Amino acid sequence: MHDSYDTRDTLSVNGHLYHYYSLPRLARHHRIDHLPYSLKILLENLLRHEDGGQTVGREHISALAQWDPAAEPSVEIAFMPARVVLQDFTGVPCVVDLAAMRDAVVALGGRPEQINPQIPSELVIDHSIQVDAFGSPDALDINGRIEFERNTERYGFLRWGQNAFDNFKVVPPNTGIVHQVNLEHLARVVMSGERDGQALLYPDTVFGTDSHTTMINGIGVLGWGVGGIEAEAAMLGQPSSMLIPQVVGMRLRGRLREGATATDLVLTVTQMLRQFGVVGKFVEFFGEGLANLPLADRATIGNMAPEYGATCGIFPIDAEALNYLRLSGRSEEHIALVQAYARAQGLWHEPGSPEASYSAVLDLDMATVVPSMAGPRRPQDRVPLDKVKENYLHNLTPYTDARRKRIPLQECERLKDEGGGGAAVGAREAAREHAPDSGAAWQLHDGAVVIAAITSCTNTSNPAVMLAAGLLARNAVARGLRAAPWVKTSLGPGSRVVTDYLRSADLLVDLEALGFHVVGYGCTTCIGNSGPLPDDVSAAIRREDLVVASVLSGNRNFEGRIHPEVKLNYLASPPLVVAYAIAGSLDIDLSTEPLGIDSDGEEVYLRDIWPSNQEVGELIARTLGPELYRANYADVFAGDSRWNAIAATSSQRYHWDNGSTYIKNPPYFEGMSMAVAPVEDIHGARVLGLFGDSITTDHISPAGNIKADSPAGHFLQSRGVSPLEFNSYGSRRGNDDVMVRGTFANIRIKNLMLGGEEGGNTLYYPANGAPAEKLSIYEAAMRYKDDGVPLVVLAGSEYGTGSSRDWAAKGTNLLGVKAVIAQSFERIHRSNLVGMGVLPLRFVNGQGIASLGLDGSERFDITGLDNGAARQATVSATRRDGSQVHFQVDVLLLTPKEVEYFRHGGLLHYVLRQLAAHD
Known part of the structure; x- marks a missing residue:
């Protein structure tokens, strides 16, 4: 490797001599002290990977060192993460692709072992656990058993991958949520490796196949979510092409109020950052308020970067980061290494340090923060707690004229278990008497909270909010309160450490008394794995078309994500989740109305049972220590008896089972040769879908349950799979036959070609000029494929918001979509489209579907692509009456490398040809 600035230096730590690429030595040539922390990490990455200009040259280093905060991004650099972290929903298709690439590289004349991770790659199985059982002590065991029954084939495939690939490890199920495991154990903060026979130190940086990889930013690790396609390229040693970003600083002042x-x-x-606009930008947090922000709170803020739209939301390495490394059981030797390296590189933050230069700065006095929730459909739609009832009533109006419609359920005997929460698997009584002496049965009504879930890495990684939930539960139980009987309650800790400290604090029993039994160690409700509602509750919702709600401590609440029968979804802190489980309804103002009546007949208000900050802090000090983390992570890759009972082969190439409905050799590389075809203009394309704003990757490629009467459901039944065995779309991402049928199949997606009707349907225009026919999007795409007609998708702003879901791009490609024209794209999804050879195009000059008078019946020609090199292209839409509308679009291939990917038909094709050519 090159070192044109002569930055290589040595550092002695713990009696060992390490080499590193010194930013202070670069400062002899360029002033870099004003650079934001994140850009210094990028700068070190360039220094370490300089290769004379083939990928990184002196000019790239100079451009980043001379970063102009006010300049629009224009200079391309190559970034190579130190490691990759995956979860199983996105990890399985990654491993499927790698297995398919081994077959393809052999077909091109290479060797299977050429397809092998070149950097540490760790997969955490956390997305497959579903809440089938709840509200009982054996819920965890039952859900674990069902998980393995559903996913044995997938897990066997991952065990094969663990044996077949170097640098690839799997954290088995029942361990924790990927981002929490990453924070508590996998993160190094500073990496050590070897180059030219010498020990080398460098920053820990990471790509993750989950958008909330940014949680690791809380401890000073630069990383962000990418699609599986980009992650696979990184695993195979390919740098990621990016523009030097703008960096927005957020100055934090003060401390949180009581x-x-x-x-x-x-x-x-x-809410603040989404309103300001930080899509595609880095965000850094700084200011005197950092001293009042525990590491867990920083991780919570970093976690939500996809929700405020940023690439990352990062904090510096400082004393608090070291405190957390020590708390979480890292060795003193490693902590000393982190501190010494950070100080040597100028990456260490001290209170009162000079502020960096930023592209823009926002200020937040944390003392102004008030109890809040977000919803009912987007995480950026914050609602102060005292306005939640008003917000609910406002959002109820579109669904029904009756704001407070009450639907009686059957009279029933009071359940013997008055602890609440429900039985294990299957139906249970949906109503019971409110109090022993009330004599009245409960009624289900609009606004009823039917799901209350403490879930998601965002909050389960934070001891303060988890212990606050436990304390609130203790206070509620002491007053004789319990969860409403129709609420499906669940506790999904992000790691076993959480269970241990809740048990140590003697709070788990109080949470269980309200039905919050541990249901599994995984994403559960936040990813849509909420499981079925009790039969009576579900039947009442369907019969009366009730508008019911969920309250969860998650980070996503998009339409159709949490549960198909739940239309309103609110994000909240864990203690508020407990409070709403007791209230059982959104039709209550928790700031002024009582939660319930205690055993003495007295009204109980939320303020009466809310724990103080001091109480929570003292409990953290008493219950958390390194021993909890060391014990739980001592043998993290070993797995339990269920995991180790799964058979796994050790062959270099995977033996595909043609009868499998979970794992299938994908068609991406069929007929592939070493020759690269030119990019051609698109002619005669039809519209597959016409969509509005904020179409999420959940809309495009749902992760939740599969409807029996959907194209994917029909396919599975044709293969002998009963609806009870469908599992979820997320679990079947290793099979393209299922996933292509699930693309645009979300029950809440609205195709404007059908007047905004919900569901994955469209209008198909036959080639013979016959009248349009309403079909499922999959069926229409297959008809168009038989007709030889290319397809386009039209959309509004923020297209592809949400999870880094590569199947949202893979499915789009396999349906025959050649281009997506939108007013704006979310960063990860745009990149994924490019990676799959689908052209992202952006309306210009404020134009859009409505202003251009488009209704989806037109034929489209997209010209002037110039073999992918054009910055703009011309679109001509021919209406049914023969009239035309012409407009310009931006071609969103943002870097020369992306142009290359697109010309090759996608990133994986590019990588495969590169590897085969250099055998």
Whole structure:
């Protein structure tokens, strides 16, 4: 490797001599002390990977060192993460692709072992656990058993990958949520490796196949979510091409007031930054308020970066980061290494340090943060707690004229278990008497909270909000309160450490008394794995078309994500989740109305049972220590008896089972040769879908349950799979036959070609000029494919918001979509489209579907692509009456490398040809 600035230096730590690429030595040539922390990390990355200009040259280093905060991004650099972290929903298709690439590289004349991770790659199985059982002591065991029954084939495939690939490890199920495991154990903060026979130190940086990889930013690790396609390229040693970003600084002042939580803070930050506009930008947090922000709170803020739209939301390495490394059981030797390296590189933050230069600065006094929730459909839509009832009533109006319609359920005997929460698997009584002496049965009504879930890495990684939930539960139980009988309650800790400290604090029993039994260690409700509602509750919702709600401590609440029968979804802190489980309804103002009546007949208000900040802090000090983390992570890759009972082969190439409905050799590389075809203009394209604003990757490629009467459901039944065995779209991402049928199949997606009707349907225009026919999007795409007609998708702003879901791009490609024209794209999804050879195009001059008078019946020609090199192209839309409308679009291939990817038909094709050519 090159070192044109002569930056290589040595550092002695713990009696060992290490080499590193010194930023202070670069400062002899360029002033860099004003650079934001994140850009210094990028700068070190360039220094370490300089290769004479083939990928990184002196000019790239100089451009970043001379970064202009006010300049629009224009200079391309190559970034190579130190490691990759995956979860199983996105990890399985990654491993499927790698297995398919081994077959393809052999077909091109190479060797299977050429397809092998070149950097540490760790997969955490956390997305497959579903809440089938709840509200009982054996819920955890039952859900674990069902998880393995559903996913044995997928897990066997991952065990094969663990044996077949170097630098690839799997954290088995029942361990924790990927981002929490990453924070508590996998993160190094500073990496050590070897180059030219010498020990080398460098910053820990990471790509993750989950958008909330940014949680690791809380401890000073630069990383962000990418699609599986980009992650695979990084695993195979390919740098990621990016433009030098703008960096927005957020100055934090003061401290949180009494009663405000880290969840309230992050919802406030999310709202502020989303309103300001930070899509594609880095965000850094600084200011005197950092001293009042525990590491767990920082991780909570970093976690939500996708929700405020930023690439990352990062904090510096400082004393608090070291405190957390020590708390979480890292060795003193490693902590000393982190501190010494950070200080040597100028990456260490001390209170009162000079502020960096930023492209823009926002200010937040944390004392102004108030208890809040977000919803009912987007995480950036923060609602102060005292306005939640008003917000609910406002959002109820579109669904029904009756704001408070009450639907009686059957009279029933009071359940013997008055602890609440429900039985294990299957139906249970949906109503019971409110109090022993009331004599009245409960009624289900609009606004009923039917799901209350303490879930998601965003909050379960934070001891303050988890212990606050436990304390609130203790206080509620002491007053004789319990969860409403129709609420499906669940506790999904992000790691076993959480269970241990809740048990140590003697709070788990109080949470269980309200039905919050541990249901599993995984994403559960936040990813849509909420499981079925009790039969009576579900039947009442369907029969009366009730508008019911969920309250969860998650980070996503998009339409159709949490549960198909739940239309309103609110994000909240864990203690508020407990409070709403007791209230059982959104039709209540928790700031002024009582939660319920205690055993003495007295009204109980939320303020009566809310724990103080001091009480929570003292409990953290008493219950948390390094021993909890060391014990839980001592043998993290070993797995339990269920995991180790799964058979796994050790062959270099995977033996595909043609009968499998979970794992299938994908068609991406069929007929592929070493020759690269030119990029051609698009002619005669039809519209597959016409969509509005904020179409999420959940809309495009749902992760939740599969409807029996959907194209994917029909396919599975044709293969002998009963609806009870469908599992979820997320679990079947290793099979393209299922996933292409699930693309644009979300029950809440609205195709404007059908007047905004919900569901994955469209209008198909036959080639013979016959009248349009309403079909499922999949069926229409297959008809168009038979007709030889290319397809386009039209959309509004923020297209592809949400999870880094590569199947949202893969499915789009396999449906035959050649281009997506939108007013704006979310960063990760745009990149994924490019990676799959789908052209992202952006309306210009404020134009859009409505202003151009488009209704989806037109034929489209897209010309002037210039083999992918054009910055703009011309679109001509021919209406049914023969008239035309012409407009310009921006071609969003943002870097020369992206142009190359697109010319090759996608990133994986590019990488495969590169590897085969250099055998």
